[in-house]
Amino acid sequence: MSQQIETAKTPSPPAKESEGTHLVREIMSGNAVISVLAVVVALVIGGILIAVTDPRVSAASGYFFADPMATLSAIWSSISEAYGALWRGATYDPTARTWQGQLGIFETLTFATPLIFSGLAVTLAFRAGLFNIGAQGQIILGATFAGAVGFGMHLPPVVHLLVVILAGALGGAIWGGIAGFLKAKTGAHEVIVTIMLNYIAISLVLYLLKNQLKDPNSSNPISPQMDANALFPLLLGPNFRVHAGLILAILAVIGVAWLLNRSTLGFEYRAIGANPKAARTAGMLVSRGYITVMLISGALAGLAGVAQIAGTEKSLDSEIAGSIGFDAITVALLGRSKPWGTFFAALLFGAFKAGGTSMAVNADVSIDIVAVVQSLIVLFIAAPPLIRSIFRIKESRREGVSA
Template identity: 80%
Template sequence: MSGVDVKEAAKAPGPEREGRRIVREIMSGSAVVSVLAVVVALVIGGLLIAFTDVRVTAASGYFFGRPGDFFSAAWEAVSQAYGALWRGATYDPTARNWLGQLGIFETLTFATPLILSGLAVTLAFRAGLFNIGAKGQIIMGAVFAGAVGFGMDLPPVIHLLAVIIAGAVGGAIWGGIAGALKAKTGAHEVIVTIMLNYIAASLVLYLLKNQLKAPGSTNPISPPMHDSALFPLLLGPNFRLHAGFILAVLAVLAVAWLLNRSTLGFEFRAIGANPSAAQTAGMLVSRGYILVMLISGALSGLAGVAQLSGTSKSLDADIAGSIGFDAITVALLGRSTPWGTFFAALLFGAFKAGGTSMAVNANVSIDIVLVVQSLIVLFIAAPPLIRAMFRIKTAKTEGARA
């Protein structure tokens, strides 16, 4: 099936056209629109910082008499907040010791599970599926990895490899369930994956209160992972950055090759463009749905391994946190490309690393960072809004990337 055939196939009618149309519209946004979406979100976040600052509120009473004081206080509040955010995420020369100066490594640590789970969502997007179940897949990947990590005694290198494989298998099983239901019964993957998220969250809580509970602990938490099952620290004990980041980079390379250089990746993209046309061309659409969700789930499972063997060291009910839903934002911001997802994950890792610095050093609520992230989602999901704001014309060549 040639490239021209794929473009023509994308125009053909087929089932679930509306869902694929939304995916194509999101994926068709240019890089300029994505950057402007982040800028607009930061501007609105700056306005929120200014109007909630005590100094700005006090100066507003003298706005008509001394407007300069108001604007000066607003600028000072916003610049201090975003300055602290930047320094906390990259480099802070004002820190008391050199360990506190290198916030970039915290950014990479936070970005590691986001890269892996973002790739999971990206891969499903390219096949025309909405994988909203990254959270459940992360949890199950962590459960499987934990069962091997603190439940078995193996030689050091073999133990870590077994943990990685177990985590990938756990996530793949959870993703494969959604893929199989989609392929065999036509069940919508959004509903299925959301329900699987709830099941995984309840299941891990049950296991932590019973089979996986640490001896003598009153809290639902597992025993610590064996040292042989942990990712080695890349920069020594003073930094949290671990070898899971290398695994994430390798996953980006693998997904990029899969989508752009392999026959299977071509099938995924053709199915995402139009499953009816792909079926006519001899591709097994149902097999494609199952395979893409298996691989997507495995990537999310690796994110669970990164959390468990790299950061938390023990399994708890909040092992996934907000990573599963942040992954959707990362995939959208990255325009559903592997390297775009990588850099979007770095941005969100910077938000997480710098948000704490902003709260501590600028006395700004860390919830402002969450507002900015939510605004990015809003603007990324509505490219026409950004184009209208900046009077950007849609390029004629812009269309479905699948």
């Protein structure tokens, strides 16, 4: 009898995650040390590539055995000059001739602004167990909606900008909400749906730019310029591109952090992301959670589109999103699916973008090296066991559990 009672009290084992879901969860929720070390290893390998492709190093290596110090000195000079130029271009360069060139930190902040919004979009969706690959399409739709009211209407100052922000958030929310609705109602995989929606968004904006939204004074597929009242104010005057969208991005970080960690809705998202079956058993509406989280995620990505069209580009074209939507995935990975981690990861990638040009011009290093370093960061973040083995780090019991 006692044996039967003990058997009845023994809890049943939790449902196992699929291999794909478990892998993504492990990648996204590891500790911050792994992220930092992944960047360090990527920079080291990037430095090796810089040295290998430098003609000075190749010339010095020809007489390595006669004068090994010359080769080592050439290697050091090549790497230090390249990364020094990258650092100065992203922060402060006292040797530049103009204030704009000296204060590269403001270009870093400008590049980081849309990455913050889009990185938060990917982060929030993941915390609810969804992998939003569609930030690119949501950015495009956000920029399209924002542009349509930005150059198609003339409203008073402040009011016009607020309407543009709301329109951009609405455009992104609609595009993200489609994926959330299909996931909730039909079980369609959000990765496949969002990827397909990216292609639809690209084709849709091209069609609109050739027809309804085309600038009649241009032969290129581009929209008219945004109304002056629809633009984000420049924070430091016309000599710098950093704009008030940065303030909105910081507020978004604070808002998402509060949503996830302090609100009932955020608790539901985290519960759904941890175990949808248990959340459903506890009375949570999982389907509603999928829809609402993708609406909010899409709205955040749409704000990245607003930052582009109302902050830096000022008109709509087919390249309005650049690679921001795909970089957002890397930013969220590096930020370990945490709002403030995403913020600092966006700053890092903004620094890569701002400093990459300086490195190419001042150190004669291909800007593609920056793209290689970014790709290596993704590679090493996606392989935490590799980083642990390189640095002989033991796996913590708490690692892999998202806070």
